[in-house]
Amino acid sequence: MHSGRRILRPPITPTNLRITWRRTTTACGGFRRNSSRLICMLLISLTGGIGVGKSTAASLLKQRGAQVLVLDEVARTILDPGTSATWEVSQIWPSVVRDGLVDRAALAKIVFGDPKALAQLNAITHPRTWQAAERILEGWDASGDAEVAVIEIAILANSPRKFSSHLNVVIGADMDVRLERLEGRGLTRDEALARMNNQRPQAELADLADAWLDNSGVIGDLATQISQLWEERLAPYAANLAAHKRIHGLDRHPEPAEVQRCVARLKYYGIQAKNEGSGNLTASQPTDGRALSAAGFVPGEGCFELADPAYQLTLS
Numbered sequence: 001m002h003s004g005r006r007i008l009r010p011p012i013t014p015t016n017l018r019i020t021w022r023r024t025t026t027a028c029g030g031f032r033r034n035s036s037r038l039i040c041m042l043l044i045s046l047t048g049g050i051g052v053g054k055s056t057a058a059s060l061l062k063q064r065g066a067q068v069l070v071l072d073e074v075a076r077t078i079l080d081p082g083t084s085a086t087w088e089v090s091q092i093w094p095s096v097v098r099d100g101l102v103d104r105a106a107l108a109k110i111v112f113g114d115p116k117a118l119a120q121l122n123a124i125t126h127p128r129t130w131q132a133a134e135r136i137l138e139g140w141d142a143s144g145d146a147e148v149a150v151i152e153i154a155i156l157a158n159s160p161r162k163f164s165s166h167l168n169v170v171i172g173a174d175m176d177v178r179l180e181r182l183e184g185r186g187l188t189r190d191e192a193l194a195r196m197n198n199q200r201p202q203a204e205l206a207d208l209a210d211a212w213l214d215n216s217g218v219i220g221d222l223a224t225q226i227s228q229l230w231e232e233r234l235a236p237y238a239a240n241l242a243a244h245k246r247i248h249g250l251d252r253h254p255e256p257a258e259v260q261r262c263v264a265r266l267k268y269y270g271i272q273a274k275n276e277g278s279g280n281l282t283a284s285q286p287t288d289g290r291a292l293s294a295a296g297f298v299p300g301e302g303c304f305e306l307a308d309p310a311y312q313l314t315l316s
């Protein structure tokens, strides 16, 4: 997905300011919280290729209390009749828009067989989709109603926003199982393969994954994995963020790939961090609390700590 970056949190203005950490010589490695209230829900990207079971996983997460935003649904509204995107589509592919209505199956036939055409469609739809999605997420964050929000997105791996949420949960499933399930949903094998060919192969999603769930088995197996993830990671992570303090968490050191993802998240939110090893990062420039909490960090003793309970990582 391509569009502007770093707007999941609104810019700080006098009317929406809730918290900043000011550069000081005291606690928290030079940054100090100077306001009492920060609303920051835990934001999860739920991803995986077509037919892996994202929607099924999303509904299980919803049962645990998460709010779910399905990016495909947001993208559909972008091609509603009368929108500027539909007009642009009609200028490029006149045959797929009749009486203002986009024939989605006809458009799918064109774009999933032609990477250039797909890039054109993505350029029309993705910035608008993200803009609309961000408005919704900002509303949830500001209202304080959602402690855990989930964005369900098939094509996160292609997106510059791949490290914009607190955690990426990747769902995987065996190829034959996916094709079979998609056929059950009315997509032919060739149609399913055409879409898969325009998505990052499953084997390449490992670097993205903070958690990997396998959905090759029965739904009960997926439900067990979701319950475990919720109880051991998502709920305590959300509680830490809500408390602005790492109350729950293990004390193991992170793996190199885990550190890399954290550094990528900080970078996405404008913070350049250096890995000093042994679970410690340093940031040279002053920054604000909103960016830190968007990247998952909360104030700790003389530093910031990653609120993810799975491992310990500090930033000073």
Ligand SMILES: CC(C)(COP(=O)(O)OP(=O)(O)OC[C@H]1O[C@@H](n2cnc3c(N)ncnc32)[C@H](O)[C@@H]1O)[C@@H](O)C(=O)NCCC(=O)NCCS
Residues within 6 Å of the ligand: 049, 050, 051, 071, 072, 075, 079, 104, 105, 107, 108, 111, 118, 121, 122, 125, 126, 129, 154, 155, 195, 198, 199
């Ligand atoms: C081509 C379109 C009209 C086909 O519509 P259709 O109703 O058949 O499919 P739908 O939008 O429900 O998507 C179903 C699945 O197809 C795959 N898919 C859709 N768009 C893309 C894309 N740009 N690249 C790769 N895979 C895609 C995803 O796995 C998605 O879950 C539609 O997919 C579209 O407008 N795509 C561009 C916008 C987009 O990227 N949407 C998806 C994520 S935001």
Ligand SMILES: Nc1ncnc2c1ncn2[C@@H]1O[C@H](COP(=O)(O)OP(=O)(O)OP(=O)(O)O)[C@@H](O)[C@H]1O
Residues within 6 Å of the ligand: 048, 049, 050, 051, 052, 053, 054, 055, 056, 057, 154, 181, 182, 184, 185, 215, 216, 217, 218, 219, 220, 222
């Ligand atoms: N473990 C499972 N056992 C049997 N059927 C399943 C399982 N998981 C999902 N399904 C079914 O497989 C199909 C695809 O699952 P789902 O819609 O959740 O995948 P998805 O990743 O959201 O797909 P898409 O990328 O098209 O949005 C659905 O019909 C769903 O009910």
